[in-house]
Amino acid sequence: xxxxxxxxxxxxxxxxxxxxxxxxxxxxxxxxxxxxxxxxxxxxxxxxxxxxxxxxxxxxxxxxxxxxxxxxxxxxxxxxxxxxxxxxxxxxxxxxxxxxxxxxxxxxxxxxxxxxxxxxxxxxxxxxxxxxxxxxxxxxxxxxxxxxxxxxxxxxxxxxxxxxxxxxxxxxxxxxxxxxxxxxxxxxxxxxxxxxxxxxxxxxxxxxxxxxxxxxxxxxxxxxxxxxxxxxxxxxxxxxxxxxxxxxxx
Numbered sequence: 001x002x003x004x005x006x007x008x009x010x011x012x013x014x015x016x017x018x019x020x021x022x023x024x025x026x027x028x029x030x031x032x033x034x035x036x037x038x039x040x041x042x043x044x045x046x047x048x049x050x051x052x053x054x055x056x057x058x059x060x061x062x063x064x065x066x067x068x069x070x071x072x073x074x075x076x077x078x079x080x081x082x083x084x085x086x087x088x089x090x091x092x093x094x095x096x097x098x099x100x101x102x103x104x105x106x107x108x109x110x111x112x113x114x115x116x117x118x119x120x121x122x123x124x125x126x127x128x129x130x131x132x133x134x135x136x137x138x139x140x141x142x143x144x145x146x147x148x149x150x151x152x153x154x155x156x157x158x159x160x161x162x163x164x165x166x167x168x169x170x171x172x173x174x175x176x177x178x179x180x181x182x183x184x185x186x187x188x189x190x191x192x193x194x195x196x197x198x199x200x201x202x203x204x205x206x207x208x209x210x211x212x213x214x215x216x217x218x219x220x221x222x223x224x225x226x227x228x229x230x231x232x233x234x235x236x237x238x239x240x241x242x243x244x245x246x247x248x249x250x
Contacts, residue, residue, distance in 0.1 A: 004049070018214075134204065141154040
């Protein structure tokens, strides 16, 4: 398999559900824009990756100094997330090989951990299909009746929350998206397009704190998650750096 790794980050959404004066990727999260936080986390885990960032052509908020990757390019975003991903694949087509691994990550998921990112890449290194970070469903699942009442309780056995990144070979992902759109298949994520061509993506267990900022309260929750992750990392670092007992005694 090719050793080249691509990151595609759709960031052209308007985030209207946030009710803010700017798209959610530009809202402040612990002192920095969400977009900058997400790119920094991706770079921390995968500094060698090539980045394609999908932005609205009329975006007036973006600052290129927020991009930590040495090798990156900008692609015009589309009306829907899937349109942005398709355009990103078109943009990297002159450079990408058929079996290059492409990871697509939501810009609104700044809390994905370095460990999950590196584990996903390792799990997909020799996988001809690809896969995604996902978390087993822990809550009781209800199906409504269309009128605001419960119709049935669904078994959660075998159900997973789809997270990102989702990673697939460049050639496969490009063909799967094109075929799904041509057939009118609703593409909710990259995995759904690959499933539509009869393939089964790999599920790679990821942390539940890889949350997606969608509603106003999610921003405060993401800040708490980032703070907790930082404290955990500092505690781990202190444990490894502590000198052995008696090491400084004469």
